Amino acid sequence: EPEVTQTPSHQVTQMGQEVILRCVPISNHLYFYWYRQILGQKVEFLVSFYNNEISEKSEIFDDQFSVERPDGSNFTLKIRSTKLEDSAMYFCAGTVDSDTEAFFGQGTRLTVV
């Protein structure tokens, strides 16, 4: 069964460093998303991406964050200068259409020290 693949599974980085989280979505998905879950809290939306551009972003998704799909397969989330409060589980997701079933990856646990 097709699945969303995220790498790495765990990343530890020093405060102020840049990190790139990578995702390979399911091949027939057209809409892509990043969510995050701070330990013990709800899963929260960061950004949606369609047709090679951001379609919506949350208040969390400030100038330190960016997304791109450089080669038509990988979908990346970059955090330019990490803060301690960026420590969380980051999930990539995809859907075929804007209102269809969402499929999530296994997540990348980001720890900022």
Add this chain to the structure above:
Amino acid sequence: KQEVTQIPAALSVPEGENLVLNCSFTDSAIYNLQWFRQDPGKGLTSLLLIQSSQREQTSGRLNASLDKSSGRSTLYIAASQPGDSATYLCAIPLSGGYNKLIFGAGTRLAVHP
């Protein structure tokens, strides 16, 4: 503003019991509602998607119902097993929001032998 609430927050039951997990939402103008399973430190596995035009959706021992008028969905798990132990999340796309999902805090289920 759509808010999603799940009750109970935690549940511990002996193996074999039939369970009902509850999800309530404040804005009844929804496209669909999706139930997920999350194992500790892992990703989100889609269990069921129930469209706004449906009242029920079934998959194996799982049955999800939706009552838009009362702003409620239930996930029924029949004949629970220890392998069902996980956190169950419900999520609703924000109206007009490119499948921007709003999540509940989840119900943490423990099924003991």
